[in-house]
Amino acid sequence: MGEKVATDGFGPADRQRYRRKLQQCLAGLARLLAEQRFDRPRNLMGVEIELNLAGPDGLPRMLNEAVLEKIASSDFQTELGMFNLEVNIAPRRLGGHVFDRLAEELRTGLGYADRKAAEVDAGVVMIGILPTLSQEDLVFENLSSADRYALLNDQILTARGEQITLDIQGVERLLHTSESIIAEAACTSVQLHLQVTPARFPAVWNAAQIVAGVQIALGANSPFVFGREVWRESRPPLFQQATDTRPPELQSQGVRPRTWFGERWVDSVYDLFEENVRYFPSLLPLCDEEDPLRVLDEGGVPQLKELVLHNGTVYRWNRPVYGWVDGVPHLRVENRVLPAGPTVTDVLANAAFYYGLVRSLADDPRPLWKRMPFEDAEANFDAACRYGIEAELRWPRPGRAGGTATRPAVRLVLDELLPLAAAGLDAWHVAPADRDFYLGVIEQRCRRRVNGASWQADAFHRALESGLDREAALAATTRRYRELMLTGEPVHTWPEGVAAGVGDGVGDGATAGLVAGLAEE
Template sequence: MGEKVAADGIDLADRERYRRKLHECLAGLRTLLAEKRFDRPKNLIGLEIELNLAGSDGLPRMLNSQVLERIASRDFQTELARCNLEVNIAPHRLAGRVLDQLAEELRTGLAYADRKAREVAARIVMIGILPTLAATDLTAANLSAIDRYVLLNDQMRAARGEDFAIDIQGVEHLVSRSASIAPEAACTSVQLHLQVTPGRFAAVWNAAQAIAAVQIAVGANSPFLFGRELWRESRPPVFQQSTDTRAPELQAQGVRPRTWFGERWVDSAYDLFEENLRYFPPLLPICGPQDPLRTLGEGGVPDLAELVLHNGTVYRWNRPVYAVADGKAHLRVENRVLPAGPTVADVIANTAFYYGLVRALAEEPRPIWTRLPFAAAAANFDTACRYGIDADLHWPRPGRGGGIAEIPAVRLVRRELLPLAAAGLDAWGVEPADRDLYLGIIEDRCARRVNGASWQAAAFHHALRQGLDRDAALTAMTRRYSELMHAGDPVHTWPVAWPVGAPSDAPGLRHVVESA
């Protein structure tokens, strides 16, 4: 969620001034792009992972402030709910043994954080949606006590004008309502950053959009919410609905949701920032002290603070990022598609697959976005979220004039995309040993048709067959997941069957929701 803001009250004058400054920032960005005043390419990548806190019983723990106080590291930060926190890995140059370096840093950081969490009877759990969360866990009272979150919640509630509604038909049907945006905190993700030049931005963003469905298919890890089995990757519908500021009438009119896939391929980073201003009213109209156009005129580099803040309240799955570091402007593509977990090895495998594939596709002579209709990419994303590793996706046939074919995601990955990802990692200069190790995990997932979501579902049903009721089965599965996550072997190697314990060990019923 990023920047700190002060929730001191907002009036009409604030909104008018903020809107004016947004357009000044957009004009400033246009000038920066036209004059090519951006940092040189450095092949820098960044990694952020949102985490859950759970007890030894598998249930959520609302203790992030206590855990963060004990961790005492700037690498770990608060997140939306008190059962969440985030770890940030310092930027790395994408070359050499970078994948193993990322894995080692992540293992070390998570192990340290977990030791500190244990001091308050909690554990770090890296998972897309904690299966044991109940609707009563995600209320305004359990939002982190940070001004930005308080203000964002207040502004989204005011824009919505009524409770937020979650209605997802998956394996089961979930209907739930919330007076706050807190259910958004159920969704914990991996965010992959890639610094790019303005000239390469559109190609990288378009490539990332094209492969978002494939990322979900192989990496899905969020099949449960509030006690119901839903989509294999339930984060996207949960996130969209829990942040949806549109009243039903606006939804019926086709007004765009603040969490969306997009609707077209782009030609420039400017396209995305301009769309964000054109389609989405400001939620946090807080102005910084800098005059962006004056700063530009004086030869400086503006921070475009208002544009950056507004951009952070439009939740694209591939988000454009503008930032200033060491006095130089740069652009990044922030890939927000993947759920957290299951293990460090799995996260780095997903990371390798993404960076390799996006490099290869961005440099193809006949780019994928000239052969795949955007509507097909969006439909693929929805299909992959629903069915995960069992999804069938639409993809261009090889050769000129081949058209679009429907193909199982696992076959597409193994036959076409893994070789491309390997070539992309070679182009970055990644060591072959790292390339083969981590892309091999993706290959094995596809061969066995196992990812985090399919394991969770299978383990849950195994627990049910052993005689546990729904809540006890979810709890037992979550505890087992946590054990295996900390052991570190990739999820496709995890056994589904294990001694789940007697039904009498189960906690009481927690998941009280409306269900069709």
């Protein structure tokens, strides 16, 4: 949804024409696959990170346009909420010291963005959900001003026909109604892209689905929603409910939500695009003039804009992506599972673990998805969201004994998955120093049973015990989190509590010095 879109509304004829164009795009995709027109293997990866803006007091700042004007870089873009930014890293080849080079680029870019944000009394926070976001912040007026956001909001609410209800039961219960989809903006994520060939796509996507629960268990970083402590990774239930076009009656009938884990392993990338068209009505029926089948008949490559747009409004946690660069089409798996943060080191440790493990599982001559029910992968995702690093996951028993068993996520990672991730990074020809450093972060996170969510929850409760009320404790937790985030040290090394961050955060010279140091790296 990166394009600017504007319309005065859609009528029945618009939707019928769009449906016909989607069927033409599907036929065009099928021909491209049959004719083997896709880009050759390149081992390309890409990273996008969504960010929050907060002030020295730890509270959200609705200033993304002012900050972007200061940054003046096309690498940074708006996101749904006025308290959001997104940074995009150019694709690069997996291998060598790719993760260290990415770390240097991210530290420099985020440090620069943070310094520019400070000029308007704001700062960058990499976190799944900003703990200090309140229900009062989540109003239509705080949607970013781009036309596409208001249009998407209108179409989701029109399809639903009533207010959006958020109801998440965890440590505490969150119950909230909204007149807009802006609650979705609370969810900030890291998106990991991997370009693959059509033949390789099913194995990589199936492996990514299997890995999703493990990713969440290790990387959970969103325990608070609008001041309530709910799940350890609350983004998935919040995102699903905030974008839900189904009124309760359709939910009761089992109609699929637009934010969707899926329901089966796949044999072709075509399966996923076809499901998206078959199951989900259009939200933005904007038609392009291109006739994809005629373009193919004339020897060209269609951009399939309607299919790409529709695909962007079905929020799979592992999304198929059709891309088009310099007249050559390609396919990507977009992994949307992870929350942002806590630090650049943590983000890249999560990325290294994901790319390594997916490579090993996709290469396995006895594919795990042949031995693991899809329902177990979905249940693992749910358990990891609820319990984070303390989750227990169902996993096939090693060897040929068959069957599955429930195991603590940290033991599964330490005993079985870290060696697989290391072997996968070796297969990508990642430098041993990068492999060992970033997987070492994952290992220590497991041994200490600490991730962003567990640290936030512990800091919050310690702040409450020190005598702060709920709002002050959330603000203190946020300020301390940001202070430690700026050091760059991975979250498993962070000190407990918020004692050093209980002040009002105004005029914090130490934090300013850390930001300057980041920009100089």
